[in-house]
Amino acid sequence: MSDTPFPRLSPGVLADDGDALTFCSTCAFSQACLSQGMDKSSLQDLHMLVEHVGPLHAGEHVFRVGDPFEAIAAVRAGTVKTYVIDRDGREHVLGFHFPGEVIGLDAIDGDTYPCNAVALDTVMLCRFSFPKISVLATRLPGLQQHLFRLLSRSIGRAALLAGDFSADERMAAFLVGMSERLAARGFSPNRFALTMPRTDIANYLRLAPETVSRVLKRFQDDGLLQVDRRELELVDRARLETLAAPVLRH
Amino acid sequence: MSDTPFPRLSPGVLADDGDALTFCSTCAFSQACLSQGMDKSSLQDLHMLVEHVGPLHAGEHVFRVGDPFEAIAAVRAGTVKTYVIDRDGREHVLGFHFPGEVIGLDAIDGDTYPCNAVALDTVMLCRFSFPKISVLATRLPGLQQHLFRLLSRSIGRAALLAGDFSADERMAAFLVGMSERLAARGFSPNRFALTMPRTDIANYLRLAPETVSRVLKRFQDDGLLQVDRRELELVDRARLETLAAPVLRH
DNA sequence: CGGGGCCTTGAACATCATCAACCGTCGTGG
DNA sequence: CCACGACGGTTGATGATGTTCAAGGCCCCG
Incomplete structure (x- = not known):
């Protein structure tokens, strides 16, 4: 094994193309929206409601069970672990979330977060107010479609590990x-x-x-x-x- | 145990209130939309794109892996099983879907269904063209919200059984x-x-x-x-x- | 140095799967 | 009407996979 350093932060592969996107070049969420057919002025609207959060340090929580749900968040750097504590006090890890992935989707149905989200290392986030992004999505079909797909994908992913495997x-x-x-x-x-x-x-x-x-x-x-x-x-x-x-x- | 018959079909608890809703009184999907704050003229639009399917008999498939994704469906009566066959030929049951529940949500991300859906008994369905319902959702925030919640809820449900339990x-x-x-x-x-x-x-x-x-x-x-x-x-x-x-x- | 996470290793054990046989019910056809 | 067979379900004996318990090691940081 060589001694090259192990990457921990986004390498900036989503770098801007020299225009207004520079202000969130590493935010994969908006990047994905672009590829969904959204134009750049729409993306401006999207960025109006983005809030950059972090850095959070290992052990700091993004949100906890019962916190009022107000926003979803895209991981920009670091790793976020989501988990619940069951009634017997046992922890159940629901998933790990890497740069470009979105957390908080399971909170949309309900007005509080159903799980905890904690930083495993140094984490940077983009926070999207869900009420606001919903309203925006009614104007931007590409954004709505992106959200639908994001949610749908999470269902599939959750079902994967649920199977009976060795x-x-x-x-x-x-x-x-x-x-x-x-x-x-x-x-x-x-x-x-x-x-x-x-x-x-x-x-x-x-x-x-x-x-x-x-x-x-x-x-x-x-x-x-x-x-x-x-x-x-x-x-x-x-x-x-x-x-x-x-x-x-x- | 008494000898009362076991219910298998929807008892019609969502019966109409005497107006235009009669044409789909047992369709829980539209009922839920109503309670999401949609007015009745909006519901009319929704019903324009509903297609009633059935009855399907035990063993008949609603859709199969690889079928082009075109619609989600609400179960009106009966039980639908969703499952996949893995590469070793083993079957994995993903879920059972009862009246009022929606299938096909995991297909939104992708253009084909990722799982099979089969009737376990006599099944009645309401089919909703997804492209059409998406367009409608941009006009009807209540419908969009309902879809978001439906998807979100499925994520939570999928995570439930995934845990480490006896x-x-x-x-x-x-x-x-x-x-x-x-x-x-x-x-x-x-x-x-x-x-x-x-x-x-x-x-x-x-x-x-x-x-x-x-x-x-x-x-x-x-x-x-x-x-x-x-x-x-x-x-x-x-x-x-x-x-x-x-x-x-x- | 020394202590404390975190991780690894070994041995005994438990839970659940597997294998095999049997049973009850239903549907079919003699 | 009964015999038969098939399917789904049950039951018991055995065994494998992974857990639990206990101990020790490694690395990092004081």
């Missing part, structure tokens, strides 16, 4: 999925850092932390990957994808 | 959840029929069919419920809810 399949799917999501944002697909502790990965995959340890070790012994503490390199991507295939359904 | 917790949550959803549509909350075979319940809960059998039997022996083939009566709802609490998070 520890190996889950782990492989987690790694390949993470790789794909990071790659879509311009990060290296085969070398990245696990920004979350093993306990969170385990909890998310519904495994014991010890199992995560053992599976990772076995994957390494089998030449599928190299892992050193939180640094990871996918070595045999093809075999990992084969393992992950039943889960990811590509 | 067979007992899963089973209790399934039964209580089903009871609540039926009750919300005017069905008896404590006496209802399991419209799906044990294998489907097991698959949905990520258990073996044998485990479902055993848990149900133990629940019956413990006085939690009475079960006779597909007919079910919740006897000790309080204890079932306690068991289900970690999953349902009420």
